[in-house]
Amino acid sequence: MKQKEITLNTPHKENGHVSPEDIGNDHIGTGFETPMKADAFAISEEEKMKKIEFHVQEIMETLGLDLNDDSLQGTPNRVAKMYVEEIFSGLNPANKPKITLFENRYQYNQMLVEKDITLYSHCEHHFVPIFGKAHVAYISNGQVIGLSKLNRIVQYFAKRPQVQERLTVQIAKELQSVLKTEDVAVLIDAKHLCVSSRGVNDSNAATVTSFYGGKFQDENTKQEFLKYVELGTEY
Numbered sequence: 001m002k003q004k005e006i007t008l009n010t011p012h013k014e015n016g017h018v019s020p021e022d023i024g025n026d027h028i029g030t031g032f033e034t035p036m037k038a039d040a041f042a043i044s045e046e047e048k049m050k051k052i053e054f055h056v057q058e059i060m061e062t063l064g065l066d067l068n069d070d071s072l073q074g075t076p077n078r079v080a081k082m083y084v085e086e087i088f089s090g091l092n093p094a095n096k097p098k099i100t101l102f103e104n105r106y107q108y109n110q111m112l113v114e115k116d117i118t119l120y121s122h123c124e125h126h127f128v129p130i131f132g133k134a135h136v137a138y139i140s141n142g143q144v145i146g147l148s149k150l151n152r153i154v155q156y157f158a159k160r161p162q163v164q165e166r167l168t169v170q171i172a173k174e175l176q177s178v179l180k181t182e183d184v185a186v187l188i189d190a191k192h193l194c195v196s197s198r199g200v201n202d203s204n205a206a207t208v209t210s211f212y213g214g215k216f217q218d219e220n221t222k223q224e225f226l227k228y229v230e231l232g233t234e235y
C-alpha cells in the first residue's frame, strides 16, 4: 500500500513510473517538486504528530523494544514532534520564510556570495541525515535580500525528506523567484549518512551538486564564484 502511494505521486508517472525498487540505494531524484499527496494538509499538525507517535511506537514494539523503560517511553512522542516541527517542517508551505527585498541603494552590481551555510537535511530513501555546507550567490537585479534570508531559504528546503539534486534545484528556483533574476548559483557539498554509516560504509565520500543560472553559466563568472567559495574563513 505504501509503495503504491509513492509510485502514484511520482511526477514522471506518465512517462513510465519509477518504482521504489528501481530507486533502491541509488538516490535517483524523481522530480523537482517534492512529491506530496493532494490531501497533505487535510489534517492538522497536532493530528499528524499523534499518528506518527502511534506508528513509531508500533515500529519500536515490533523491533522488540520495551516501551515501559524510562529511557524509551517518550521516544515515539519526541520523534513525532521532531518530524513535524523540526526536521520535516519544510514540507508545510506555511513555514516558508517571508522575504522582503530592499532597494539596491549602493548600486552594488557584483555577485554576492553567502558561503558555508550549515546544512542539515534527511535522505528521503532512508530518513537518515545529510549534512554539509551550502554556498549560494546572486547578482542583484536592482533589489537585494537580507543576508539571513538566504540561510533561511536553504534551511526551509533542507527540512524535508530530500535528494541532494532536488534540494539544490529547489533552493535555486526559489532564489530566482524571490530575487526576480536568473543570475543565481547554488553549490552543495554534503555527506549522506546512508552512504557513510551503512550500505557501502564509505565515510569519506561526499556529494557535490551545483546549479548555475543566467550569468553564472558564463565560465568566468562561475570561476569567480568557485574561487570565493574556496577562500578560507579564518577571519
Ligand SMILES: [Zn+2]
Pocket (backbone or CB within 6 Å): 027, 123, 124, 125, 126, 127, 192, 194, 195
Ligand atoms: Zn539514502
